[in-house]
Amino acid sequence: MTIETAIERLRKTLGPAIDTSDANRRLHGQNESYFPEILPNGVASPASTAEVAEIVRICADEACPIVPWGTGTSLEGNALAVRGGLTLDLSRMNKVLEVVPDDMIAVVQPGVTREALNTELRATGLFFPVDPGANASLGGMAATRASGTTAVRYGTMRENVLALEAVLADGRIVRTGSRAPKSAAGYDLTKLLVGSEGTLGILTELTLRLRGQPEAISAARAPFPTVGAAVDAVIQIIQMGIAVARIELVDRVAIDAFNRHFKTDMPLRPHLFLEFQGSPAGVAEQAETVREISAEHGAAAFDWATDAEERRALWKMRHNGFYAMKALFPGWGAVTTDVCVPISRLAEALATAEQDILASGLVGPIVGHVGDGNYHAALMVEPGNETQLATAKAVAARMAEKAIALGGTVTGEHGIGMGKMAYMAAEHGPGWQVMAELKRALDPGNILNPGKVVDLN
Numbered sequence: 284m285t286i287e288t289a290i291e292r293l294r295k296t297l298g299p300a301i302d303t304s305d306a307n308r309r310l311h312g313q314n315e316s317y318f319p320e321i322l323p324n325g326v327a328s329p330a331s332t333a334e335v336a337e338i339v340r341i342c343a344d345e346a347c348p349i350v351p352w353g354t355g356t357s358l359e360g361n362a363l364a365v366r367g368g369l370t371l372d373l374s375r376m377n378k379v380l381e382v383v384p385d386d387m388i389a390v391v392q393p394g395v396t397r398e399a400l401n402t403e404l405r406a407t408g409l410f411f412p413v414d415p416g417a418n419a420s421l422g423g424m425a426a427t428r429a430s431g432t433t434a435v436r437y438g439t440m441r442e443n444v445l446a447l448e449a450v451l452a453d454g455r456i457v458r459t460g461s462r463a464p465k466s467a468a469g470y471d472l473t474k475l476l477v478g479s480e481g482t483l484g485i486l487t488e489l490t491l492r493l494r495g496q497p498e499a500i501s502a503a504r505a506p507f508p509t510v511g512a513a514v515d516a517v518i519q520i521i522q523m524g525i526a527v528a529r530i531e532l533v534d535r536v537a538i539d540a541f542n543r544h545f546k547t548d549m550p551l552r553p554h555l556f557l558e559f560q561g562s563p564a565g566v567a568e569q570a571e572t573v574r575e576i577s578a579e580h581g582a583a584a585f586d587w588a589t590d591a592e593e594r595r596a597l598w599k600m601r602h603n604g605f606y607a608m609k610a611l612f613p614g615w616g617a618v619t620t621d622v623c624v625p626i627s628r629l630a631e632a633l634a635t636a637e638q639d640i641l642a643s644g645l646v647g648p649i650v651g652h653v654g655d656g657n658y659h660a661a662l663m664v665e666p667g668n669e670t671q672l673a674t675a676k677a678v679a680a681r682m683a684e685k686a687i688a689l690g691g692t693v694t695g696e697h698g699i700g701m702g703k704m705a706y707m708a709a710e711h712g713p714g715w716q717v718m719a720e721l722k723r724a725l726d727p728g729n730i731l732n733p734g735k736v737v738d739l740n
Contacts, residue, residue: 284344284345284346285345285346285347286324286345286347286348286367286368286369287324288345289341289342289344289345289347289368289369290303290324290325290347290369292341292345293325293327293338293341293342293369296337296341297327297329297334297337297338300327300328300329300330300334301325301326301327302325302326302327302328303324303325303326307326308322308323308324308325308326308370309322310326310355311323311326311352311355311362311364311370311372312363312364313355314355314357314358314360314362314363315355315356315357315358315605316358316359316360316616316617316618316619316702317616317617317618317664317672317675318360318363318701318702321360321363321364321365322364323350323364323367323368323369323370324364324367324368324369325369325370326352326369326370326372327369327370327371327372328372328374328375329371329373329375329376330375330376331376332376332448332450332456332487332488335371335373335376335450335485335487336450336454336455336456337454338369338371339450339451339452339453339454339485339730340453340454342368342369342730343452343453343454343728343730346728346730347368347369347730348364348366348367348368348369348730348731348732348733349368349369349371349481349485349730349731349732350362350363350364350368350369350370350371350481350732351371351373351422351423351426351481351485351486351732352370352371352372352373352374352423353373353374353393353394353419353420353422353423353424353426354374354396354417354418354419354420354423356417356418356419356423357423357427357697357698357700358619358621358697358700358702359621359694359697359698359699359700359701359702359703360700360701360702360735361426361427361480361481361697361698361699361700361701361732361735362423362481363700363701365701365733365734365735366733366734368730371485373392373393373394373420373422373485373487374394374420375394376392376393376394376422376487377392377394377395377396377399378391378392378395379391379392379395379399379400379403380392380488382403382404382407382409382493383462384407384408384409386462387409387492387493387494387495388445388462388490388491388492388493389403389404389411389490389491389493390488390489390490390491391421391488391489391491392422392487392488392489393420393421393422393423393425393486393487393488393489394420394422395420395421395422396418396419396420396421397411397413397414397415397418397419397421397424398418400421400491404493407493408495408496409493409494409495409496410493410494410495410496411443411491411493411494412433412436412437412443412494413429413430413431413433413434413437413438413439413440413443414431414432414433414602415429415430415431415432415696416431416432416601416602416603416604416605417602421489421491422486422487422489424440425440425444425447425476425477425478425486425489426477426478426479426480426481426486426698427440427478427480427696427697427698428440428441428477428478428696428698429696430652430655430657430695430696431652431696432529432531432598432601432602432652433528433529434652434654434655434657434696435521435527435528435529435530435652435654435655436526436527436528436529436560437494437528439696440477440478441474441477441478442492443491443492444460444473444477444489444490444491444492445460445461445462445463445464445473445490445491445492446458446459446460446461446462446473446489446490447459447460447473447476447477447486447488447489447490448486448487448488448489449476449483449484449485449486449487450484450485450487451483451484451725451726452483452484452725452726452727452728452730452731456487457472457484459472459473459476460472460473460490462490475721478698479736480698480699480700480732480735480736481731481732481735482722482726482731482732482733482735482736482737483721483722483725483726483731484725484731485731497528497560497561497566498561498562498563499560499561499562499563499565499566500528500558500559500560500566500591500594501558501559501566501567501570501587501588501589501594502529502556502557502558502559502587502588502593502594502597502598503556503557503570503573503574503585503586503587503588504549504554504555504556504557504586504588504597505554505555505557505574505577505582505583505584505585505586506549506550506552506553506554506582506583506584507552507553507554507555507577507580507581507582507583508552508553508581508583509553509581510532510534510553510633510634510637510649511630511633511634512553512580512581512582513532513553513554513555513580513653514532514629514630514633514653515580515630516555516576516577516579516580516582517530517532517555517626517629517653517654518626518627518629518630519576519579519580520573520576520654521626521654522626523572523576525569525572525573526561526569527557527558527559527569527573527654528558528559528560529556529557529558529598529654530555530556530557530558530652530653530654531555531556531557531601531650531651531652531653531654532553532554532555532633532649532650532651532653532658533553533554533555533556533601533604533650534553534637534648534649534650535551535552535553536646536647536648536649537604537607537608537648537649537650538550538551538552538553538554539551540604540607540608540610540611540648541600541604541607543607543610543611544603544606544607544610544611545596545599545600545607547600550583552583555577555582555653556597556598556601557570557573558594558598559573601650604648604650605617605619605661608648608661608663609661609663611646611663612646612663612665614666615663615664615665615666616663616664616666617661617662617663617664618661618662618664618672618675618676618678618679619659619660619661619662619679619697620636620658620659620660620662620679620682620683621657621659621693621694621695621696621697621703622657622658622682622683622685622686622691622692622693622694622695623655623656623657623658623686623691623692623694623695623696624656624686624689624690624691624692625656625689625690625691626655626656628656628689628690628691629653629656629658631689632658632682632685632686632689632691633649633651633658635681635682635685636649636658636660636682636685637649639678639681639682640660640662640678643674643675643677643678644674645662645663645664645671645674645675645678646662646663647660647661647662647663647675647678648660648661652695652696655695656691656695657695657696660678660679660682662675662678662679663675680705680706683703683706684706684709687706687709687710692710693706693710698736699735699736700735700736701734701735704735704736704738707736707737707738715737715738718736718737719737719738719739722736722737722739723739
């Protein structure tokens with residue numbers, strides 16, 4: 284039983300859908316973070332669930348690891364073939380299979396991207412709300428339980444995947460969940476597979492919850508004297524139950540990066556970027572209340588994005604913030620953090636992070652989906668500078684440990700991958716071993732994305 288034998292058997296079965304060229308292996312050995320290039324032995328590009336099942340059966344027979352791949356935008360090495368084997372590129376499975384406007388659902392294959400789905404939905408008056416920024420595949424978003432800027436109002440992938448189809452480690456095809464708005468029928472296998480990062484099954488179809496296009500949308504940005512003042516405003520906004528659609532923190536260093544990269548001239552202060560959705564009257568009332576709260580906490584202005592083009596420009600900056608930061612240091616990598624804490628502890632967590640980054644001597648812009656307690660730092664690291672990399676990892680570790688101590692989590696949306704494995708025991712205690720037991724039960728050969736999420740050694 285070998286990886287090479289598995290690839291040869293698959294080549295006979297699937298022909299050109301199996302590729303071992305250096306160029307394709309390198310494409311699937313890269314990542315958006317600081318992890319080194321890790322090449323798979325080959326790349327499979329199935330076009331159907333049946334082909335996925337056949338690939339899995341042969342790989343299980345030959346003990347060949349399989350690593351699902353969407354668009355490669357993950358930040359924790361989630362899609363790297365750390366133990367070799369086959370990368371399973373699902374981008375050919377990119378069809379919107381069904382849209383049911385009356386039930387407000389869509390059924391899609393895993394390779395459909397969120398932007399492609401929303402383009403398909405334009406004529407229906409509906410949209411899919413989960414927005415991680417990157418134009419990620421919906422299968423990858425489900426696998427990592429992604430969220431993003433709109434989670435404060437619409438929830439994460441956990442709340443927006445109603446049902447799915449998956450191929451298990453022995454090649455069985457299973458369907459979980461239903462199209463009903465709720466169910467109490469047995470174990471919730473849908474929620475088990477959403478967020479499992481391809482370690483328990485390969486997602487081949489998703490049934491997604493859609494939302495109605497809002498009648499009115501307005502956006503604004505507000506500069507604050509300090510990060511603490513901005514966070515205090517966020518806490519008051521959330522505790523008052525104001526239904527903001529997006530509320531994003533961008534610190535001074537990140538604002539500087541935005542100004543340089545996007546040729547803007549925003550004040551070099553921490554900012555909140557906000558969006559309001561609903562009826563015209565509701566949007567106006569929410570926005571005015573938030574403006575008053577912001578002023579109470581020292582906001583120097585409340586600048587409106589008054590038309591669709593201005594709103595798109597605002598959110599383009601935020602969505603591409605990671606790349607704006609990297610553009611300040613061409614060729615450098617970034618150790619990214621992704622902690623999430625209770626709203627009541629957000630100010631303390633961010634203050635500690637700011638102080639630690641400053642003391643470290645690193646450049647580390649902070650941005651965050653602070654409406655749900657989730658924030659990120661991009662700790663910039665020069666290639667080959669091992670001292671700098673060690674310092675960045677130490678800062679990230681302290682942020683993770685602080686989040687756990689405050690009752691939070693080491694990852695709000697990026698997942699565990701290989702980058703957050705070291706914190707799982709501290710966050711989950713014996714529960715992490717229960718996860719390993721589930722992995723062994725569903726994947727006894729440990730072929731599905733091995734080396735991620737759980738430790739079976």
